[in-house]
Amino acid sequence: EPxxxxxxxxxxxxxxxxxxxxxxxxxxxxxxYWYRQILGxxxxxxxxxxxxxxxxxxxxxxxxxxxxxxxxxxFTLKIRSTKLEDSAMYFCASSDPGQGAFExxxxxxxxxxxx
Amino acid sequence: xxxxxxxxSMDSYEGQEVNITCSxxxxxxxxxxxxxxxxxxxxxxxxxxxxxxxxxxxVASLFIxxxxxxxxxxxxxxxxxxxxxxxxxxxxxxxxxxxxxxxAGTRLFVKA
Numbered sequence: 047e048p049x050x051x052x053x054x055x056x057x058x059x060x061x062x063x064x065x066x067x068x069x070x071x072x073x074x075x076x077x078x079y080w081y082r083q084i085l086g087x088x089x090x091x092x093x094x095x096x097x098x099x100x101x102x103x104x105x106x107x108x109x110x111x112x113x114x115x116x117x118x119x120x121f122t123l124k125i126r127s128t129k130l131e132d133s134a135m136y137f138c139a140s141s142d143p144g145q146g147a148f149e150x151x152x153x154x155x156x157x158x159x160x161x
Numbered sequence: 162x163x164x165x166x167x168x169x170s171m172d173s174y175e176g177q178e179v180n181i182t183c184s185x186x187x188x189x190x191x192x193x194x195x196x197x198x199x200x201x202x203x204x205x206x207x208x209x210x211x212x213x214x215x216x217x218x219x220v221a222s223l224f225i226x227x228x229x230x231x232x233x234x235x236x237x238x239x240x241x242x243x244x245x246x247x248x249x250x251x252x253x254x255x256x257x258x259x260x261x262x263x264x265a266g267t268r269l270f271v272k273a
Contacts, residue, residue: 050204079261089205089248089263102260137204148195148252148261152204 048072050153052138058159059128067123067156069138078121079139079150080113082106089137095121128160165249170268179236181267183249186230194225194232197248199266205248209234236269244271 051070059065071078080092094101095113110126121140125132135157139150166184173179185194193212197205209216211223211232222235236243246266 081261081263088265089199091261091263094260104260135202139204148193148250149207149210150205150261151207155202155204157202 050138050140050151052136052153052156054156055154056157056159058161061130061160062127065125065128065158067125067136067138067158069121069123069153070119071121071138071140072142072151073119075140075142075151077101077141077143077150078113078115079141080123081137081139081152082134083137083155084134092123125158128158130160133158133160165251165264167247167249167264167267169265170270172270172272173239174272175240176238179239179243179269179271181234181236181247181249181269182231183234183251184231185249185251188229188251189253191253192229192251193253194223194229195250195252196221196223196234197250197263199246199248205263208247239269239271241271241273243269245269 050072053068057065078095081089082092083089090106091104092107093103093113112124114122135155137152137155139152141150193210195210196208198208199205209218209221209223211225213225216223224233246268248263248266
């Protein structure tokens, strides 16, 4: 069964450093998403991406965040200058236009720890 | 996006049927109802989606009354491994879903 993959599984970085989280969505999916989940809290929408541009973004997704689809398979989330409060699980998801944007398939997540 | 209301937590025992109800009084005509399951330290997993009446798959059933202002996720004969958080989401299938807002969900505890 096709699945969304994410790398790395765990990233430790120092405050102020840049990090890039990588995702490989399911190959025939066209909608891509990033979410984060701070430990013990709910899943928070960050951004959705379709047709090589951002479709929607939340208030959390400020200028320190950016997304990119550098090639036909990867989808990345960059955090330019990490803060302590960026420590969280980051989930990538994708969906198939035929099934609808709400039927999303999530990756296993990257745990980001900012020290 | 329609606001949803679910119980914060529920307890059950192995082998029982569990029904989790979600209220969505402001559901729009073109909105679908989608349920996800999340285990600790894992991403949410799509369970089921429906528009009206009843939908069933190998994992669960989704009951939607005629007015669509609520929906009930039914898990038959739960096991310990069904302990998870269950989220109800409501939105347009190809529009509102671009900004997918998860609520607090319902924490289901299945006991032996």
